[in-house]
Amino acid sequence: MVEENAATEHGWLDVRCARIYWETTGNPDGVPVLYLHGGPGSSLRTGGYRRQHDPDLFWTIGLDQRGCGKSTPLVQDDLPGLALNTTATLIEDVEALRRHLGVEQWIVTGGSWGSTLALAYALEHPDRVLGIAVVAVTTTSREEVDWITEGVGSIFPEAWAAFAESARRLPGERVVEAYARRLAGADREDARAAALAWDQWESTHISLDPRWQPGPMFQDEQERLTFATLVTHYWANDGFLTDGREILPRIHELNGIPGHLIHGRRDISGPVITPWKIRQRWDTSRLTVIEDEGHGGPESAAALASAVGELGSTVRFRTAPK
Missing domain, CATH: 3.40.50.1820 (Alpha/Beta hydrolase fold, catalytic domain)
Structure with a gap:
């Protein structure tokens, strides 16, 4: 190297x-x-x-x-x-x-x-x-998106319950679709709250990785918002x-x-x-x-x-x- x-x-x-x-x-x-x-x-x-x-x-x-x-x-x-x-x-x-x-x-x-x-x-x-x-x-x-946003909840049920509740889903919405809607919405305070909830879920489902370190994935709010907005945009659309x-x-x-x-x-x-x-x-x-x-x-x-x-x-x- x-x-x-x-x-x-x-x-x-x-x-x-x-x-x-x-x-x-x-x-x-x-x-x-x-x-x-x-x-x-x-x-x-x-x-x-x-x-x-x-x-x-x-x-x-x-x-x-x-x-x-x-x-x-x-x-x-x-x-x-x-x-x-x-x-x-x-x-x-x-x-x-x-x-x-x-x-x-x-x-x-x-x-x-x-x-x-x-x-x-x-x-x-x-x-x-x-x-x-x-x-x-x-x-x-x-299939992959549904696993990472919902299926992994069978391993982390407590964290997933909080993640799903924080999504504020509308009738018929998948969890990832709810977050994508809010992160791209006009209410930017709500978008920042959604980005923080998304970050907490991301930090949870990678926590069995041998290299995992406790704490948020992104300390910087702008980076956190950028990441969550783009991830949910792509995941909600099956990567286009x-x-x-x-x-x-x-x-x-x-x-x-x-x-x-x-x-x-x-x-x-x-x-x-x-x-x-x-x-x-x-x-x-x-x-x-x-x-x-x-x-x-x-x-x-x-x-x-x-x-x-x-x-x-x-x-x-x-x-x-x-």
Whole structure:
């Protein structure tokens, strides 16, 4: 593992109704590696992803997805813009960045929600993808969302009862739909209360992770609101991956592209059944289960670095003229 590196170049890219923050690290003549952060809404934050790959061999590229981090406007400052904040639009943003940086093909990586976005991007633009390496693998299906927002309540019934009561559901609403409605609503005090209740539930259902630390996930209120608004927006809409865009039924389309699926056995919130099902249908993928970790961790990070190193040593890539 290399030492963490500061971004060597960064900027903002004008895309449809937003400005996307991007940064690069390492060798511009090396193998391009795209990192897609989790959430939705977590942002690049600490920049720890930069330490994953040898800066002499790889050119690591990250971006804050629209609505969060250093991208503008933040979701809570442009609530009407939520209608445009979809997986399809994020894929457009990634493609705009690829063209802006003059990358013809790249290795695509991501964790948690970032793994969903990585797989969705690859399915739309397989010719741009040299290989895929994802951690804490999700597809943001209805089944997965219902598990993390309701099913996990069978393990944490006390916390889930409080979480469900705090949702203030309307008749016929799922819990996640109630939170999404309130977080995108005109009453911003109510939105902040909903964000705090959402944060408390998130902190609970990850508490069996061996690396869990007590306390809220987000100390900063603005970050908490950004995260909760975007997560519930995407989860309430099944990741905007419906009507033939679901990942699992299409995953066989990635046959021929090498893939690495890395997942913690103790990930209660996102059980290993998801990457296992993907592996059954994606012939050129490999599943690595980290027995002592949950939703990511140092062993998962090391496995990701190893996977990218392996992909980088075997693929050929092209950069477009700048």
